[in-house]
Amino acid sequence: MKVRLSRAAVTWGLVAAVMATPIILAATSPLLQWRGPVYIAAGFARIAALALMLAQPLLISGSIPSLSPYRARRLHRWIGGVLVGTVVMHVGGLWITSPPDVVDVLLFRSPTPFSVWGVVAMWSLFATALLALMRPKIRARVWRNGHMALALVIVIGTVVHALLIEGAMETASKTALCVLVVLAAAKAMFDMHQRRNRRSPARR
Amino acid sequence: MTGFVFDRRTLLAGGGAALAAGALGIPVDAQAKSLSPTRSMRGGSNNYRAGAPIVERMGGGGFWMSGTVRRAGDGKPLEGQRIQIWAHTTEGYESDWESHGATLTDANGVFRLEMPQIVPAFGQAHGHLAYDSGDFETVFLRPVMASSRDKSLEAHFVLKPA
Numbered sequence: 001m002k003v004r005l006s007r008a009a010v011t012w013g014l015v016a017a018v019m020a021t022p023i024i025l026a027a028t029s030p031l032l033q034w035r036g037p038v039y040i041a042a043g044f045a046r047i048a049a050l051a052l053m054l055a056q057p058l059l060i061s062g063s064i065p066s067l068s069p070y071r072a073r074r075l076h077r078w079i080g081g082v083l084v085g086t087v088v089m090h091v092g093g094l095w096i097t098s099p100p101d102v103v104d105v106l107l108f109r110s111p112t113p114f115s116v117w118g119v120v121a122m123w124s125l126f127a128t129a130l131l132a133l134m135r136p137k138i139r140a141r142v143w144r145n146g147h148m149a150l151a152l153v154i155v156i157g158t159v160v161h162a163l164l165i166e167g168a169m170e171t172a173s174k175t176a177l178c179v180l181v182v183l184a185a186a187k188a189m190f191d192m193h194q195r196r197n198r199r200s201p202a203r204r
Numbered sequence: 205m206t207g208f209v210f211d212r213r214t215l216l217a218g219g220g221a222a223l224a225a226g227a228l229g230i231p232v233d234a235q236a237k238s239l240s241p242t243r244s245m246r247g248g249s250n251n252y253r254a255g256a257p258i259v260e261r262m263g264g265g266g267f268w269m270s271g272t273v274r275r276a277g278d279g280k281p282l283e284g285q286r287i288q289i290w291a292h293t294t295e296g297y298e299s300d301w302e303s304h305g306a307t308l309t310d311a312n313g314v315f316r317l318e319m320p321q322i323v324p325a326f327g328q329a330h331g332h333l334a335y336d337s338g339d340f341e342t343v344f345l346r347p348v349m350a351s352s353r354d355k356s357l358e359a360h361f362v363l364k365p366a
Contacts, residue, residue: 034294034323094326098298100250101326111246111346112327165327166352 008066015058019051022177025170032168042093043168049086050162050174052079053155054181057188077132084129087122114164121157124150144196148189155185241276241341241364248344251297252334256288256304262319263295263302268356269331270316273309275340276364281313287361288334289317292325298332324352333359341366 026047032040058064059076067075095102104110105119128150135143159178162169273285290304297303307317322329329352333345340363347359 031323034292036297098251098326101247104247104250109246111248114327166324166329167327 008064011063011065015055015064018177018180019054022169022173023047023051025173026168029168029170035168036097038093039097040168042090042097045086045089045093046162047169049083049090050158050177050181052083052086053158054177054184055079056083056151057181057184061184061188061191063184063187080129080132083125087125091122114161117157117164118161121154121161124153124157128154144192148192151185152189155181239274239276239279239362242343242345242360242362244342244344245346248332248346249334250346251290251299251332252288252344253290253299253301253304254336256290256306258286258307259305259317262289262305262317263293264320265318266355267293267319267321268316269319269333269359270314270356271333271359271361273313273315273335273361273363276362279362281309281311282340282363283309283311283313285309285313285315285335285340285361285363286337287315287317288336289319289331291319291322291331293320293322295320298325321355322349322352322357329354331357331359333361335361335363339366340364 023044026044035043056076056079059067059072059079062069062072064072091102091106101110105112105115108116108119110116128147131138131143131146131150138146159182162174163178269289269291271287273282273287274280275282286306286308288304288306290298292298293303295302305317305319307315309315322331329349331347331349333347335343343361343363345359345361347357349357
């Protein structure tokens, strides 16, 4: 019991540190002095979203110890809702800062190569939220495959979007967080795939 | 004053034209006639404010925006053309009135305006330029800095009579 608890503490501490480091480093960015509060909030909403995207696959694949599957799933669902909020804050804050740039992005005519990745990830996230709301009415397989496919698009879209941008995030911590987000998502999807195959070998 | 920025497009266009001219034995002034007008860039007109004043320097300065203005076809340098410049700098947003200024080209068609340091905004360190005086067709440019630590940025106009 004692061993398990300390392992849990280490895991929680590690995950929290990995999520917090890029946010703390971004808070020291020199760019912030030339930005107003709305623009800064828009940037940090996105950084928080990227950090939370690391927690999502860890929660759902049972990688966080001392958290029952039920609790983990509920937290995963709750964070999903928060993610929608952060993306709305991100886009809304940028819209207030420079409306024509955001209109170009949403209409897929922006000159910046990274924006299309962000927009695709945004719509996939909104679609996931909608799918989650409709979940009681749809078949389990549709939900599973739908959520998995959308999650894949969200992860890839977000990571490419973040890596191509020159912004408040410090490069090394941003790259590290992006790599971890991809690895965590890949592991969760692989585990899910394995578990399903084990459960229903007849269907293969 | 440094020369043109040789991006892939100018290199391909220039190289292609030179090859074609060499192969066909076309005289030099006929080659120059092929100089095509600069097209507006996507997002170039974002946060544009018409009628920014001609200024000696924008804000505290320290950063140089420069370039050339030439006539489409023969490539003749255009003197006295008004070029408007704006960007997100250490002193303000693109949309702030103080972030907008204009300057005129000299006898060689060269313009050069000192302004505050451009800083990355909306993911890229970039500037905006406009030719909007009406004698030629309006052009909006949005050059991106190779590095956000650069202390200067260039943009070049080839204008077509309106």
